[in-house]
Amino acid sequence: xxxxxxxxxxxxxxxxxxxxxxxxxxxxxxxxxxxxxxxxxxxxxxxxxxxxxxxxxxxxxxxxxxxxxxxxxxxxxxxxxxxxxxxxxxxxxxxxxxxxxxxxxxxxxxxxxxxxxxxxxxxxxxxxxxxxxxxxxxxxxxxxxxxxxxxxxxxxxxxxxxxxxxxxxxxxxxxxxxxxxxxxxxxxxxxxxxxxxxxxxxxxxxxxxxxxxxxxxxxxxxxxxxxxxxxxxxxxxxxxxxxxxxxxxxxxxxxxxxxxxxxxxxxxxxx
Amino acid sequence: xxxxxxxxxxxxxxxxxxxxxxxxxxxxxxxxxxxxxxxxxxxxxxxxxxxxxxxxxxxxxxxxxxxxxxxxxxxxxxxxxxxxxxxxxxxxxxxxxxxxxxxxxxxxxxxxxxxxxxxxxxxxxxxxxxxxxxxxxxxxxxxxxxxxxxxxxxxxxxxxxxxxxxxxxxxxxxxxxxxxxxxxxxxxxxxxxxxxxxxxxxxxxxxxxxxxxxxxxxxxxxxxxxxxxxxxxxxxxxxxxxxxxxxxxxxxxxxxxxxxxxxxxxxxxxxxxxxxxxxxxxxxxxxxxxxxxxxxxxxxxxxxxxxxxxxxxxxxxxxxxxxxxxxxxxxxxxxxxxxxxxxxxxxxxxxxxxxxxxxxxxxxxxxxxxxxxxxxxxxxxxxxxxxxxxxxxxxxxxxxxxxxxx
Numbered sequence: 001x002x003x004x005x006x007x008x009x010x011x012x013x014x015x016x017x018x019x020x021x022x023x024x025x026x027x028x029x030x031x032x033x034x035x036x037x038x039x040x041x042x043x044x045x046x047x048x049x050x051x052x053x054x055x056x057x058x059x060x061x062x063x064x065x066x067x068x069x070x071x072x073x074x075x076x077x078x079x080x081x082x083x084x085x086x087x088x089x090x091x092x093x094x095x096x097x098x099x100x101x102x103x104x105x106x107x108x109x110x111x112x113x114x115x116x117x118x119x120x121x122x123x124x125x126x127x128x129x130x131x132x133x134x135x136x137x138x139x140x141x142x143x144x145x146x147x148x149x150x151x152x153x154x155x156x157x158x159x160x161x162x163x164x165x166x167x168x169x170x171x172x173x174x175x176x177x178x179x180x181x182x183x184x185x186x187x188x189x190x191x192x193x194x195x196x197x198x199x200x201x202x203x204x205x206x207x208x209x210x211x212x213x214x215x216x217x218x219x220x221x222x223x224x225x226x227x228x229x230x231x232x233x234x235x236x237x238x239x240x241x242x243x244x245x246x247x248x249x250x251x252x253x254x255x256x257x258x259x260x261x262x263x264x265x266x267x268x269x270x271x
Numbered sequence: 272x273x274x275x276x277x278x279x280x281x282x283x284x285x286x287x288x289x290x291x292x293x294x295x296x297x298x299x300x301x302x303x304x305x306x307x308x309x310x311x312x313x314x315x316x317x318x319x320x321x322x323x324x325x326x327x328x329x330x331x332x333x334x335x336x337x338x339x340x341x342x343x344x345x346x347x348x349x350x351x352x353x354x355x356x357x358x359x360x361x362x363x364x365x366x367x368x369x370x371x372x373x374x375x376x377x378x379x380x381x382x383x384x385x386x387x388x389x390x391x392x393x394x395x396x397x398x399x400x401x402x403x404x405x406x407x408x409x410x411x412x413x414x415x416x417x418x419x420x421x422x423x424x425x426x427x428x429x430x431x432x433x434x435x436x437x438x439x440x441x442x443x444x445x446x447x448x449x450x451x452x453x454x455x456x457x458x459x460x461x462x463x464x465x466x467x468x469x470x471x472x473x474x475x476x477x478x479x480x481x482x483x484x485x486x487x488x489x490x491x492x493x494x495x496x497x498x499x500x501x502x503x504x505x506x507x508x509x510x511x512x513x514x515x516x517x518x519x520x521x522x523x524x525x526x527x528x529x530x531x532x533x534x535x536x537x538x539x540x541x542x543x544x545x546x547x548x549x550x551x552x553x554x555x556x557x558x559x560x561x562x563x564x565x566x567x568x569x570x571x572x573x574x575x576x577x578x579x580x581x582x583x584x585x586x587x588x589x590x591x592x593x594x595x596x597x598x599x600x601x602x603x604x605x606x607x608x609x610x611x612x613x614x615x616x617x618x619x620x621x622x623x624x625x626x627x628x629x630x631x632x633x634x635x636x637x638x639x640x641x642x643x644x645x646x647x648x649x650x651x652x653x654x655x656x657x658x659x660x661x662x663x664x665x666x667x668x669x670x671x672x673x674x675x676x677x
Contacts, residue, residue, distance in 0.1 A: 011398050018395035026383055100378045101396055102355040268356045269292070 012104045019111035020118075027115075038119050039126055042078055046071045049191055063193045064228055068134050069221045072127055073190040076217050079120040080156050081181060086112040087160025088167050088174055095271035105264040106257075109160050117153060131225070141223040148223065151249055152216045158253030161260035168263065168270050188214040194230050206235055212252075215245035281367070282448050282479040283330040283353065288362035290323040290348055322348040324503050326362070330448075333477040335470075337490040337497030337511060339518055345503045347452070350374065350483045354450050368447025368479075371397060375452070377437030382426035386417060389425050390440055397444050407443050415439035434462065442469055449473065453484035467492075488658065491515050519624065519654065539643040543570045543577055543633050546611070548648055550629075555653045559620050562651060567613040568633055568643065570606040577603050577642065579614055580632040584647070586625050591662045592618070595632065621665040622653040 028034040050067060053059040060066035090108045091098070098105070167173045188211060189197070198205040209215045209232040221229040233242035294317065323345045330336045340346035351357040353364055354372035379396045380389050390411060394404040404411075412418055415435040425433065451470070470493055473480055484490050490497055491511055498508040499517050507517045547567035555562055568579065582593025596603055596614075603612060629649040633642040657664065 010400075014395045014398065014400045017401070018392050022381065022384065022388070022392055025388065026381070029383060097379050097396065099356065100375045101372060103396065265358045268351070 012107050015103060015107045016111055016114065019107065020114050023111060023115045024118075035122075039123060042071070042074050042123060043126070045078075046074055049074065053191055059191075059196065060193045063195060064226045065131075065134055065136050066193060068127070068131055068136055069193065069225050069229065070191065071130060072221055072225060073188075073217045075120065075123045075127060076152060076220060077185065077188060077190045077213065078123075079116055080152060080159075080213055081185075082116040082119065083113045083153075083156035084159045084163060084177065084181065086116065087157075088163040088177060090160075091164045091168055091267060092271055095267075098268050098271055102268075105267055106161070106260060109157065109164055109260070113153065113157050113160060116156075120149070136225055139223070139227070141227070144223040145220050148216050148220045151212070151246060154253045155212045155216070155249035158249070158256035161256035162252070165256075165260045165263040168267055184211070184213065187211055189218060194218055198230050198235065202235055205230065206232065206241070209235070210245050210248065212245040212249040280332050281329050282332040282334070283364070283366040283370070283481065285326050285328050285349075285353065286363050286365075288323055288326040288349070288352060288359045288364060289321070290345075290352060290357065291360045292320040292322055294318040294320055321503050323352070323359075326500070326505055328498050328505065328508055330479060330481055332367075332479055334496060335474050335480045335482065335494050337494030337514070338481060338483040338500060339485065339487065339490050339497050339514055340500035341485055341521070344485075344500045346483050346485075346500050349500065350450060350452060350481075353481065366448055369398070369445070370448040370450065371444045371446035372450040373441055373452060374450070376434060376441055380425060380433065380437065383424060385424055386421040386428070386436060390421075390436065393437065393440050394443075397440065399443075411436075411439045411443060414442065431462075438462075438465070438469075446478070448479045448481070451480060451482050453482070453486055453489070487515050487518050488660075491658070536646040536648075537644065539633065539641040541642065542572055543568050543574060543606075543642040545631055545633070545643055545645060545648070547613075548631070550649050550651060553651050555620060555622055555651055557620075557655045557657070561620055562618040562622070564616050564629065564649060565613060566616065566631060566648075567611055569611050570608055572608045574606045575604065576636070577606065578632075578634055578636065579603065579612075580634075581616055582630045582632075583618065584628040584630060585623075585662060586627070589662060590630070592621075593630070597636070619665070621663040622655075623659045623662060623664050624653050624655055626650055626652050 028037055031037060033040065046067075049070060054061070054067065054070070060070070063069065087109050090112050091105065094108050097103075163173055163177055187208060189208060194205055194208070194214075197208060209218060215232055218229060219231050222231045222234075231242070232245065233239070236242060326349060338346050338349060348357065350372075351374070352359050353366075354370070354374065355364070356372070356374075377389075377393055379392050381392065384392065387408075390408065391401060391404050399407075412421055415432075415438070417432060417436055420428065420432065428436070467489075470480070470482070474493060480493075482490065482494060494511045496509065497511050497514040499506045499514045499521070501521055506521070507514055545566055545568045547565075549565050551563040551565075552559065566579075566581070570577075578595050578597045580593065580595025580597075582590050584590045606612065627650060628647045629651070631643070631645045631648045634640060634644070635642070655664070
């Protein structure tokens, strides 16, 4: 029985590695700058948002190191959206293989998520350089950020599992998600500091941070950039309340994984 | 004790497997139809297609096992269930050892990747780690004869090159049980040969092989045992020879069912017409010496002369033998109106298996003035033990003489 489990995960591991490697090879094929684009894209988006919101609309002027916080938010948000957007179509796109051979289907979603994770880690290096240039002080809480990234990874993976399994049955999901993601972007405090909301209503700020993406972005800003960034804990003052978004993330992951596992034996017929 | 040993010899067992496909009249892949469908759930009409029902069989370790069936019989669905690609609606499939399905060669091949990269990707799908491929890589390339192309993108490969590379990877798969679909052996004749040579080598290695096919001759050549599937059910199982004969019979029966009367198979000016045709025996076996049939035609007016002929055609439409009264120096002259002429035909039994058609003709000396031209006037079936790829199988004699070298 143990041997069986071993060979089972051995196959998944082999497949995962090969799919991630393939994804990397294919991603920026035939482009001159190649992999640099995964750094340039968020940087250019950052420049645009910086000019519009910070220079022009004067958002976040009173927040220390806001530009770094802004870039961090963009990078984390991009990771989330990359996992969900590539994940949603991943199963259907691999339909040809699914119909020909049996393999653990979760590897498909895991592979696209791991690709995005590697991408994120490279982007974080850029942020580190950016932080050094901006003289952001090195804080002990920085050590918390890997856990926050893990939470983001789990949450994104759960969403991707759920969406991709639904997408096999219902193609409208892609469009629905597009709209939802657009709304979630503004609800995740990516382009504005939470202080902006907090000044008007602490209740709304709290509700905003129940969203795991917002909570993760804000907590990472707190942990890595500046302790003056408000977090759900600092607003509510309660550990119980502060852990609600973490629960949401874990529950969503569990639901997504459960639904995916339940549906995956029928992918070959439905895809 | 004895029982456990017996059980361990079973490599794959299929128990009571049924598979239904639910085919909604309109596929619910958009929200609107899903919502509309939900409201009409009571009278929603769905077609349930029973692809398989109550399939039972066991494959022993080291056996070359055939699954034979016509197109649409459900054998491909069964293959996918055995490969665990589809879930059975009822029943179970269990196997011992590593099972590798070959439903298609080169699964996962990506045209944008190089040959080398595709070998690793395809290999991973077959369960090979990087290291394992590294160890076999040179062998794979050599066998595929693609030494100079491995760093090129697959989109620049010819289809033949792709198949060669895919096959080369596939032959390295170290499986205990192989599921092989007939479509593997597509491509040119030399590739088919290579495939069949590979099957033979597998047979020698005593691997368990399950071969799904509608090609009786391939099943006959390789398989020890087989099951015959028709209309979603196992019709027969046992020794290959028995199964192959049943399959032929099934095929002939189905043609009988489809038989209808054609109206476009007869033409001519009608100055004389065949009125009575009768076949002595509709089924010819090796025991019969000849095919015999009587035909009678009636002159509709006074005729100076007429030539009567007949020919035989295979089911594929190949006219392979025939003659007429003129060629046989039989003269039919001065026929009065209303006179009936009967011809007793006899063809030697040189027929190969399958269905054959008899064509009849009545015409003048020029050949153009046709009185009655009747294609497929009758048909007969041939069922012989000997399988031959040739159109005719006359008795052929070989005498062997050897002379020792001095």
